[in-house]
Amino acid sequence: MFCASKHIFGRLAPLRATSALPVASSTRPSFFSPRNLRILSQSRQFASVKDLYYQAQKPxxxxxxxxxxxxxxPRDGLQNEKVIVPLATKLGLIERLSSTGLRVIEAGSFVAPKWVPQMADSSSILxxxxxxxxxxxxxAHKISYPFLxxxxxxxxxxxxxPTARPSEIxxxxxxxxxxxxxNLNCSIEESLARFAPVVSRALDAGVPVRGYISMVIACPYSGPTPPEAVVDVALKLLDMGCYEISLGDTTGVGTPHTVDVLIKxxxxxxxPVEKLACHFHDTYGQAIVNCMVGLANGVRVFDSSVAGLGGCPYAKGATGNVSTEDLVYFIHSVGMDTGVDLQRLAEVGAWISDSIGRKNNSKVGPALxxxxxxxATKAEDPASS
Known part of the structure; x- marks a missing residue:
C-alpha cells in the first residue's frame, strides 16, 4: 500500500516535499487497487497515475x-569498481546483455585513465x-553501443x-x-562551452549525441538543485544538438514529489517529453517509485544497470543505479513493453555479480x-547399492 505523513488507516494527505514517501508495492493488485487510485488521483502530482492503471487493464x-x-x-555500473574488471569480463557482460533484447547498451567511456582507470580499455571494447x-x-534487432x-x-x-566508431556518444x-x-574542474557555463565543439564535431561525423545532467535533485556540495537550473542546462544541451537529455538523480535523494516538480x-x-530520460539511483530505495512518476508524466526512456551496478566516484554515499531487472519487472507489470527477456536478464545479473565478486543489488533477479x-538428479541404480 501507499503511505504518507498524516495517513492513519485512511485518506492520504496531499504530499509535500517534507512528507514521508509512498512505498511501492511489489504486486499489481495492491498498487492498482481502486482505493489507491482514487486517493492518488486527488493529488495533482499523481493525477496521471490513472493512465498507468488503464494501461495495465488493456486487453x-x-x-x-x-x-x-x-x-x-558496462560503463556507469562498472566505473566505480575498485578492482579492475578484466576486458574479457566486460566484453562477456556486453555480449550477454545483447542477447536479452536490450537495444541500447552503454559500453565504455573515453575519459582520462588517471581519473577513471576502470575505463582505460574502452578503445579495445569499441x-x-x-x-x-x-x-x-x-x-531485425539493432543495438546501439554509446560511449561517454x-x-x-x-x-x-x-x-x-574510421572503421570502429561508436554508434553514439x-x-x-x-x-x-x-x-x-x-567533477569537471570548471563552472557549469565553462563545461557547456567545452561540450559545444564536441557535439558539433560528433554530429558532423554522423554520430548522435546524448546529454546527461547530473545532480538534478540535490548535490552533496551545493544542496537542493533548483528545477530552473536543470531547465537551463537541458535547453542549452538541446540547442547544441543533443537528441535526448537524461536526468540524473546522482545521489538517489529524489522523491516522488521532487521528481514530479522537476519533470513538470x-x-x-x-x-518535449520525448526528449527526456530518467536516470535514478536507489540510495534511499525510491528509484522504482520515481520511475512510476516519470511514466505518469509521459517519460518513456529510463536508464538502469543490470544487478544494480554502479555509484558515483565523486558523490560520497551514492549507491547503485536502479536495477534493470527491477525496472523491467515493474514496467511489464503496468502493461507496457520493453522487449527485454527478464529471465535471461536475471541470469546476466547473477553472472556479472559472481564474476566481479559483489552483491547482486537487484531484488527481482535473485527472486526469479x-x-x-x-x-533433475539421476535416480540411484538399486543394483549398484
Whole structure:
C-alpha cells in the first residue's frame, strides 16, 4: 500500500516535499487497487497515475506501449569498481546483455585513465564490438553501443578509427555548480562551452549525441538543485544538438514529489517529453517509485544497470543505479513493453555479480532465479547399492 505523513488507516494527505514517501508495492493488485487510485488521483502530482492503471487493464490483444531501457551497467555500473574488471569480463557482460533484447547498451567511456582507470580499455571494447559484433536475438534487432566522451580529446580517441566508431556518444554536464567544480574542474557555463565543439564535431561525423545532467535533485556540495537550473542546462544541451537529455538523480535523494516538480518544470519550459530520460539511483530505495512518476508524466526512456551496478566516484554515499531487472519487472507489470527477456536478464545479473565478486543489488533477479526448478538428479541404480 501507499503511505504518507498524516495517513492513519485512511485518506492520504496531499504530499509535500517534507512528507514521508509512498512505498511501492511489489504486486499489481495492491498498487492498482481502486482505493489507491482514487486517493492518488486527488493529488495533482499523481493525477496521471490513472493512465498507468488503464494501461495495465488493456486487453492482451492490444499493442503494449513501448518503454526504452538504456542499459548503463558496462560503463556507469562498472566505473566505480575498485578492482579492475578484466576486458574479457566486460566484453562477456556486453555480449550477454545483447542477447536479452536490450537495444541500447552503454559500453565504455573515453575519459582520462588517471581519473577513471576502470575505463582505460574502452578503445579495445569499441574495436572488438566493431570487429566482432555480438550475436543478436533476431536479424531485425539493432543495438546501439554509446560511449561517454568528456571533451575533445576523448572525442579524438572515439573517432580515431574510421572503421570502429561508436554508434553514439554521450556528454555529461551538471546542474550543480559545486559538483561541476569537483567533477569537471570548471563552472557549469565553462563545461557547456567545452561540450559545444564536441557535439558539433560528433554530429558532423554522423554520430548522435546524448546529454546527461547530473545532480538534478540535490548535490552533496551545493544542496537542493533548483528545477530552473536543470531547465537551463537541458535547453542549452538541446540547442547544441543533443537528441535526448537524461536526468540524473546522482545521489538517489529524489522523491516522488521532487521528481514530479522537476519533470513538470521541464515540460512547462517547452522541453518535449520525448526528449527526456530518467536516470535514478536507489540510495534511499525510491528509484522504482520515481520511475512510476516519470511514466505518469509521459517519460518513456529510463536508464538502469543490470544487478544494480554502479555509484558515483565523486558523490560520497551514492549507491547503485536502479536495477534493470527491477525496472523491467515493474514496467511489464503496468502493461507496457520493453522487449527485454527478464529471465535471461536475471541470469546476466547473477553472472556479472559472481564474476566481479559483489552483491547482486537487484531484488527481482535473485527472486526469479530462486523459482527455477531444481535440475533433475539421476535416480540411484538399486543394483549398484
Amino acid at each position: 492482451a490483444s492490444s499493442p503494449a506501449e513501448h518503454v526504452k531501457i538504456v542499459e548503463v551497467g 574495436a572488438h564490438l566493431s570487429k566482432h559484433p555480438p550475436q543478436l536475438p533476431t536479424a 566522451v568528456p571533451n575533445t580529446k576523448g572525442l579524438d580517441a572515439a573517432l580515431a578509427n 554521450a556528454i555529461f554536464a551538471s546542474a550543480s555548480e559545486g559538483f561541476s567544480q569537483r 518544470a521541464l515540460l512547462a519550459a517547452g522541453v 532465479l530462486a523459482k527455477r526448478p531444481e535440475p
